[in-house]
Amino acid sequence: MTGGRGAARILDGMSDSPEARVPSPLAELSDERFASGGVRLWLKRDDLIHPELPGNKWRKLKHNLADARAGGHRTLLTFGGAYSNHIRATAAAGALYGFATIGVVRGDELADRPLNPSLAFAAARGMRLVFVDRGTYRRRAEPAFATELAAAHGDFFLLPEGGSNAAAVRGCAELPAEIDVDHHVVAVACGTGGTLAGIAAGLAPGRTALGVAVLKGGFLSGEVTALQRAAYGRATANWRVEDDFHHGGYARTTPELRTFVEDFRARHGVALDETYVGKLLYALTALAERGAFAPGTGIVAVKTG
Numbered sequence: 001m002t003g004g005r006g007a008a009r010i011l012d013g014m015s016d017s018p019e020a021r022v023p024s025p026l027a028e029l030s031d032e033r034f035a036s037g038g039v040r041l042w043l044k045r046d047d048l049i050h051p052e053l054p055g056n057k058w059r060k061l062k063h064n065l066a067d068a069r070a071g072g073h074r075t076l077l078t079f080g081g082a083y084s085n086h087i088r089a090t091a092a093a094g095a096l097y098g099f100a101t102i103g104v105v106r107g108d109e110l111a112d113r114p115l116n117p118s119l120a121f122a123a124a125r126g127m128r129l130v131f132v133d134r135g136t137y138r139r140r141a142e143p144a145f146a147t148e149l150a151a152a153h154g155d156f157f158l159l160p161e162g163g164s165n166a167a168a169v170r171g172c173a174e175l176p177a178e179i180d181v182d183h184h185v186v187a188v189a190c191g192t193g194g195t196l197a198g199i200a201a202g203l204a205p206g207r208t209a210l211g212v213a214v215l216k217g218g219f220l221s222g223e224v225t226a227l228q229r230a231a232y233g234r235a236t237a238n239w240r241v242e243d244d245f246h247h248g249g250y251a252r253t254t255p256e257l258r259t260f261v262e263d264f265r266a267r268h269g270v271a272l273d274e275t276y277v278g279k280l281l282y283a284l285t286a287l288a289e290r291g292a293f294a295p296g297t298g299i300v301a302v303k304t305g
């Protein structure tokens with residue numbers, strides 16, 4: 001167990017391990033689309049936290065890895081689509097902190113194809129990829145499925161899809177205390193809603209969290225409420241979700257979004273992904289131009305990746 005002990009020592013220092021940059025940097029943007037309405041905008045650069053475990057994935061894994069270690073587990077198992085950032089991050093975390101990893105990936109047809117860059121990265125970090133058909137993947141939250149997976153693959157610590165559980169929410173709740181500028185709103189792109197649930201829970205009184213859904217469906221508020229209840233026994237009333245900026249759904253884009261992201265890069269020298277953070281900044285800009293934020297509002301947008 002000496003190997004396990006060594007890994008545990010690294011893990012105890014996950015926050016202050018040399019390669020993790022926490023608190024993440026905060027930078028104000030000068031953008032007239034906000035300034036003309038008296039609104040200030042900062043980017044919280046969570047994408048710079050760790051080269052292999054960027055953004056909210058580092059925050060979401062932090063307490064989970066400690067829980068896995070405390071429970072004596074040596075393997076992490078999780079679920080995701082073929083392009084899941086969470087699958088990538090889990091594979092990287094396993095390699096860095098001494099866990100074997102198993103990724104249950106949606107789409108059995110993928111088994112016969114060359115791995116895409118996300119899955120190739122995961123495999124290169126030692127993740128065992130298990131491809132399942134869509135019907136099987138739908139069982140990902142069923143305890144009976146976890147039992148079957150344990151029978152096939154041995155003991156593991158289970159991380160749900162997207163890594164969103166109570167421990168992930170507690171990790172994301174540590175973000176607001178890092179913000180040392182005068183702000184009123186913290187805004188974040190939402191997939192499963194775990195990051196929003198945590199940020200809202202960690203806010204000081206009088207501040208609000210705004211989530212921009214990148215998936216179509218309008219189910220996110222229920223998820224955020226359930227995650228806060230799981231983490232704290234109750235939900236907070238200081239957050240809301242914008243459902244109108246998904247641009248067609250998960251990983252979909254539009255010419256408007258693409259143009260916005262290119263223009264943002266030209267203005268600010270910051271590259272935004274079109275899956276998450278591009279949709280977040282597009283939404284904030286549209287809302288600012290509509291006058292949705294009162295003059296004097298300070299907004300911190302979290303660059304999660």
Ligand SMILES: *Cc1c(COP(=O)(O)O)cnc(C)c1O
Binds near residue numbers: 086194
């Ligand atoms: C995973 C991810 C999100 C979504 O986080 P949730 O907690 O699932 O809402 C947002 N941004 C980036 C860059 C991500 O990789």
